[in-house]
Amino acid sequence: MAAGSVRNSREDVIAVALRLLDETGLPDLTMRRLAAALDVQPSALYWHFTDKQTLLAAVSDRIIDRVPSVRPRDDEGWAELALAEARALRDALLSYRDGAELVASALALGLGADAARERLRAALGRGDFDAYIVDAGADAMLQFLLGHVAHEQQRMQADSLGVVASPHAVRAEDASGTVPSQGAAFDFGFTLLLDGLAKHVRSAAGPAGLTASVR
Template structure:
């Protein structure tokens, strides 16, 4: 079976604006506002046209479809990530900075969690982040395909920790979960497990956001320690 032929907005030169004040940058900025406020389901060419006071048809001068618009918005988000030069700060600090920044960017733009693994990140900002991360692991001493393995390990950790956090935040924001009643229920259900009961009722767990941040920090240091240990061997 032959799959659908790959296409991307990045495979052609951007078209010039057709009217004063209307540009691809303006369209992407408006799309980001819609995505941040309403999520993926809230973005449509019709809504975007109305927001820009332009017909949806005119937007197709810049993008062939909604997927291309998402590509542009997705790459704009990658541009917010901090990517220090590993040659200046060292490979571990560079990798850490990217990981922390990547988590914050995903939390700030929760709709991106639904695009990870579904939409190819091939824009200039995404490629810059990827290149800097590969340079970090190359500087550390990894070689060949292991540079890609190390890179994939770090990004998988960030995604694995952050995507469930986004899902939880969305559920709370949409009123699907009441945190106080959930806590009471969990405390009752773990009553026969003293260690679990102690952890659930610990004062540290009264601030879930702080716990998630500390958990992310613990795991990130552990991942980097493990990668460094492989180099020592």
Template sequence: MPPKLDRAQVVDTALRLLDETGLDGLTLRRIATELDVKAPALYWHFANKQALLDEMATEMLRRMSAGSPELPDDWREALAGTCRTLRDGLLGYRDGAKVFSGTRLTDSGHTGGQHALLAVFDRAGFALADAVLALTTAYAFTIGFVIEEQAVHPVPGERAPGYDPDRRAAGIDPEYALAAAAGREIFGDFEQRFERGLAIVVAGVGASLKPLSTPSAP
């Protein structure tokens, strides 16, 4: 008799299949086949695909958090490091950013890390509202960046059809030479662009959301 199916087993299988099928090809039926059960067996644990995606995103965050280093005291380093950890974690799964985007976390396990990061901003003298704005802005930048990155490179080392800069440039009217040349920047070195974009976000936080005059006591 096969072992009893549990939520963790379903989620682990779904994350593994995600690398093979991508988000569009990931169905409850495909997961059930992989687990050698009938699709209705999955509905004991997840009412629909969105509920499964919510749990997948939560498990992804658990895994990211388990391997994340201790936060530095400087808010700039803490914010940038958190975004790098998020990007690296999402890139570990095909369509990882799409799965993560717009999902609802299914437990409160993330709140400890969230509190720790907000505490770094608090000690630096930021108002809570400004700290939250800084975090959510950097988060949105990172998620959006990785969605675009994974559209170009759905599988590491492979470029999706339609994203070749030379072919793109050849199809653009010569009158729009700047738009044609921009392709090499848009679809080029994502690592460098992420770091430069992240630096802009961090600098913008420092310039626009100035800390209060008196930081909180440690």
């Protein structure tokens, strides 16, 4: 097939970019490498995307779009729903190499959709919060989510390269004498945020016993 003889769709470009993200990582996901994988000239990519950052924002959106819907129960409170949404978003980010870094970069540049934040905002919207708390709380939760998962993925990459961890990086044991999993550590940190937000509920003191219920 001659290079560029078949025009790839926007969806084709995003799908191949996701595959290359897993294979090469975000730093090596270049327009030239992507064009070669699609058997086109690099200039052909600009038919769909004005620049690389716009392309990466579209890839970021695709990762978030694949997060399964979280259907709240009628009796489920805002905190439980927020944690369920955060877990679903974390799983999606971990499904792609450098997923958290990619999504964080797109958000920092103001590119792409805001679906991840809106999911967290919707969860807080089930509580009796002022509008400012809903917005600021969603931002805080999203920043924790992206930072935590980015750290997880950096550690996984270091482990895959055989990098020896510093003695100072050894994780602390919990009360049972075991080192908590990354999932448990994520839940604990996220729950600290939820416990803090619970103090801002206007009509109640908040979900008593929440921390113990999600460990």
